[in-house]
Amino acid sequence: MDNILFTDTHAHIHDDEYGRQVEEFITLAKENNVFRCITIGIDYENSISAVENAKKHTGLYAAIGLHPEYADKYNKEADYERFYNLAKDEKVLAVGETGLDFYYENNPAKEKQVEVFEDMIDIACKLNKPIVIHSRNAAEETLQVLNNALKKYDNLKGIFHCFDGSMQVIDWVKEHNFYISYAGNVTFKNAENLRVALKNTPLNKLLIETDSPYLAPVPVRGKKNMPANVFYTGKFISEYVNISIDKLSKLLEENFTNLMGEQALWK
Numbered sequence: 001m002d003n004i005l006f007t008d009t010h011a012h013i014h015d016d017e018y019g020r021q022v023e024e025f026i027t028l029a030k031e032n033n034v035f036r037c038i039t040i041g042i043d044y045e046n047s048i049s050a051v052e053n054a055k056k057h058t059g060l061y062a063a064i065g066l067h068p069e070y071a072d073k074y075n076k077e078a079d080y081e082r083f084y085n086l087a088k089d090e091k092v093l094a095v096g097e098t099g100l101d102f103y104y105e106n107n108p109a110k111e112k113q114v115e116v117f118e119d120m121i122d123i124a125c126k127l128n129k130p131i132v133i134h135s136r137n138a139a140e141e142t143l144q145v146l147n148n149a150l151k152k153y154d155n156l157k158g159i160f161h162c163f164d165g166s167m168q169v170i171d172w173v174k175e176h177n178f179y180i181s182y183a184g185n186v187t188f189k190n191a192e193n194l195r196v197a198l199k200n201t202p203l204n205k206l207l208i209e210t211d212s213p214y215l216a217p218v219p220v221r222g223k224k225n226m227p228a229n230v231f232y233t234g235k236f237i238s239e240y241v242n243i244s245i246d247k248l249s250k251l252l253e254e255n256f257t258n259l260m261g262e263q264a265l266w267k
């Protein structure tokens with residue numbers, strides 16, 4: 001177990017809705033060989049808090065962005081620059097979460113979501129950082145925005161977070177500097193579609209996450225999630241794709257550092 005090390009690439013621990021503390025999350029994570037975590041901002045104020053928390057802890061990093069469900073809050077004049085400035089911080093590894101979500105009928109209008117998504121991509125590429133994509137019921141449109149962006153930027157890169165199993169996305173990712181992050185739901189009994197997707201995801205494109213506080217994996221399914229539990233998702237995947245957990249952890253670490261560069265190395 002000594003050389004096993006996992007990263008939770010997506011959690012919301014700086015603003016835990018159950019009042020748990022970041023220190024507590026980090027201690028419990030280390031006990032499960034989880035040594036790195038990105039805590040993800042969902043709007044501007046929330047992103048500031050993510051960065052402030054990341055600055056206090058080695059191995060904790062932030063992503064800053066505006067979640068598509070809050071796209072209506074975005075005022076380009078005022079907001080582009082403050083997101084840009086926040087994203088410069090050395091503990092900010094990525095811009096996000098950002099993307100498109102057409103799941104609920106009363107979500108912000110598609111045009112507004114696309115505007116925010118495009119600006120977040122612009123910020124990320126100007127700073128040469130990856131984006132963290134939230135895409136729900138929107139695979140086609142998400143890829144459209146990304147393909148357009150690729151005409152403008154040659155350094156566009158990122159993570160599809162809490163992957164929903166879209167084969168179209170898997171095929172696209174194979175051709176681009178993008179990774180697919182599986183959350184705890186890949187372990188759920190009814191999630192056969194995610195396991196089919198997993199079988200089709202090249203191992204050099206794979207990442208894992210908890211999306212805490214939601215989606216706790218088996219065997220802690222139904223409990224409040226936390227970064228420590230990404231270990232169980234790693235264990236499940238190693239058994240499912242039939243490689244040792246040591247080997248999987250090395251592979252995931254390689255994928256993560258390939259995407260993030262030196263910035264991710266233990267600040």
Ligand SMILES: [Zn+2]
Pocket residue numbers: 010012040097211
């Ligand atoms: Zn999230």
